[in-house]
Amino acid sequence: MCQNIVENKEPVIKRGRGRPRKKEIGEVKPKKVKDPNAPKKVYKYVIPTVKCQCGGEYVKSNQKRHEATRKHRKYLGEVLPPSTRKRSPICEKTRIIRSKVADLTEEDKEKRREYFRERNFYYRQRKKMEQNEDEDKEEEEF
Ligand SMILES: [Zn+2]
Numbered sequence: 001m002c003q004n005i006v007e008n009k010e011p012v013i014k015r016g017r018g019r020p021r022k023k024e025i026g027e028v029k030p031k032k033v034k035d036p037n038a039p040k041k042v043y044k045y046v047i048p049t050v051k052c053q054c055g056g057e058y059v060k061s062n063q064k065r066h067e068a069t070r071k072h073r074k075y076l077g078e079v080l081p082p083s084t085r086k087r088s089p090i091c092e093k094t095r096i097i098r099s100k101v102a103d104l105t106e107e108d109k110e111k112r113r114e115y116f117r118e119r120n121f122y123y124r125q126r127k128k129m130e131q132n133e134d135e136d137k138e139e140e141e142f
Contacts (some may be wrong), residue, residue, distance in 0.1 A: 002118045022028050054075030058066040066072055070080055090098075096108050097115065104112065 023121060034101070047059050050060055050063070052066060052075075053059050054068065054072045056066055056071055074080060093111075093115065096104065096112050101109065101112070
């Protein structure tokens with residue numbers, strides 16, 4: 001009995017979880033392209049921030065939270081234990097590339113040069129390939 005009733009019913013499109021599929025909505029609208037010359041939106045109300053003497057800045061409702069920060073506590077003269085926050089160690093290569101040339105040892109400088117030499121090589125190769133592609137296209141056209 002129960003099964004028959006279910007079969008006679010018209011199929012109902014069940015709204016699934018998450019974002020509705022484009023099929024369900026119907027027509028797929030083209031994406032709106034923002035006008036680059038459009039005037040910028042001016043917000044009527046901007047939550048005012050409070051500038052703290054410690055150099056921090058916070059929204060007034062976050063005052064308690066700010067006062068608990070290490071930055072603020074340090075400013076007040078509290079001696080804090082070293083941070084236990086774990087930072088992932090920077091890869092050797094990245095460290096060399098990021099730091100100033102003047103701070104590097106000769107060995108590191110050589111590594112840095114080697115890196116940029118390599119990048120330059122790949123860059124030139126890519127450019128060459130692109131040029132060749134363009135030439136091929138031109139030949140096809142004529
Ligand atoms: Zn502060």
